[in-house]
Amino acid sequence: METASRLNIAHGVELPADLFKGAPPKVLERYARRAAVEEPFELRRHAAPLQTTIQAAFLHRRCEDLTDHLVDLLVSTVQAMTKKAESRIGKGVSEALLNAPGKMVKLYRMAKASVGAPKGLIDEVIYPEASEAWLLALIQEVEGSSALKGKVRTALQRSYRSHYRRMLPDLLNNLEFRTTTQHQPVMQALEILKTHLDQKGTTYPKGIHVPLKSIVSASWLPHVLEGEGDAAKVYRIAYEICVLKTLREKLRCREIWVVGSRRYRDPEEDLPQDFETRKPFYYEKLGIPQEARAYTRSLREELTKNLESFNRTLPTNPMVKLVRQKDGFRISVSPLRGSAGS
Numbered sequence: 201m202e203t204a205s206r207l208n209i210a211h212g213v214e215l216p217a218d219l220f221k222g223a224p225p226k227v228l229e230r231y232a233r234r235a236a237v238e239e240p241f242e243l244r245r246h247a248a249p250l251q252t253t254i255q256a257a258f259l260h261r262r263c264e265d266l267t268d269h270l271v272d273l274l275v276s277t278v279q280a281m282t283k284k285a286e287s288r289i290g291k292g293v294s295e296a297l298l299n300a301p302g303k304m305v306k307l308y309r310m311a312k313a314s315v316g317a318p319k320g321l322i323d324e325v326i327y328p329e330a331s332e333a334w335l336l337a338l339i340q341e342v343e344g345s346s347a348l349k350g351k352v353r354t355a356l357q358r359s360y361r362s363h364y365r366r367m368l369p370d371l372l373n374n375l376e377f378r379t380t381t382q383h384q385p386v387m388q389a390l391e392i393l394k395t396h397l398d399q400k401g402t403t404y405p406k407g408i409h410v411p412l413k414s415i416v417s418a419s420w421l422p423h424v425l426e427g428e429g430d431a432a433k434v435y436r437i438a439y440e441i442c443v444l445k446t447l448r449e450k451l452r453c454r455e456i457w458v459v460g461s462r463r464y465r466d467p468e469e470d471l472p473q474d475f476e477t478r479k480p481f482y483y484e485k486l487g488i489p490q491e492a493r494a495y496t497r498s499l500r501e502e503l504t505k506n507l508e509s510f511n512r513t514l515p516t517n518p519m520v521k522l523v524r525q526k527d528g529f530r531i532s533v534s535p536l537r538g539s540a541g542s
Contacts, residue, residue, distance in 0.1 A: 231257035
């Protein structure tokens with residue numbers, strides 16, 4: 201992968217990790233842009249300290265950009281991979297339903313709707329006829345069939361191995377992930393995934409404990425785990441998809457962050473380094489009180505005031521319309537003037 205190769209070359213210079221720690225981002229950006237636009241002969245005309253600073257700033261920024269690009273590629277790849285995998289699972293369930301008796305098809309659809317939304321008319325009409333436990337058992341009977349799970353696993357392995365999985369070594373081996381202690385299971389799962397990338401076989405070796413909680417959802421569990429206790433088998437392909445899916449979610453909200461990245465950096469770096477010692481100053485600059493209850497109270501009052509104003513002027517507001525739909529109405533708001541969509 202070209203981006204990973206460029207990042208390795210840039211890391212080969214071995215700039216100190218804390219070289220620009222505490223430096224104002226705008227100053228660093230200015231030096232980096234200067235290196236990008238100046239001709240080589242102009243750079244060589246500068247005094248040695250300035251020349252070194254400009255080149256180091258450019259290289260530092262370039263490493264951040266390349267790392268961000270790799271993380272973006274990982275996030276988009278996981279998204280595409282997850283969608284394709286879930287569509288294959290849905291297709292497998294549909295095929296199983298086509299082969300089931302007519303009564304089973306109807307009961308399965310009713311069970312799915314009931315368990316997914318047990319409030320309202322559903323629990324008043326359906327649950328008296330069939331308990332929730334009975335419906336859950338029916339779902340497990342259809343989704344847990346060995347024939348269905350075997351087809352889904354085969355399809356996942358074929359598509360994942362032949363395309364997406366070939367990109368993983370370059371992506372994962374060139375990115376260093378960090379997190380707080382509360383997300384250690386995800387980091388443990390990621391380390392297991394990286395360690396066994398080159399392993400052959402469909403399941404993890406016996407004795408390898410893989411974390412499942414907060415990583416494998418209930419809908420994916422039948423495709424990941426088979427059996428119980430010491431005899432349980434963990435299918436690698438399905439588990440890797442679940443780990444990468446969780447990693448993507450944590451990266452997007454930055455509960456897991458990447459060393460050397462600018463967009464996916466440690467959230468603590470977003471705060472000024474002297475925030476704790478100058479907290480009153482920064483709160484005053486932001487125009488918010490330090491006391492949490494006072495802030496939420498003022499925010500609630502502002503939201504209530506605006507909602508009441510919106511509700512009061514709704515009948516005569518030319519920018520808002522109530523659009524009729526099959527299941528009721530929805531509010532349609534005209535784009536703001538000068539916005540990209542206008």
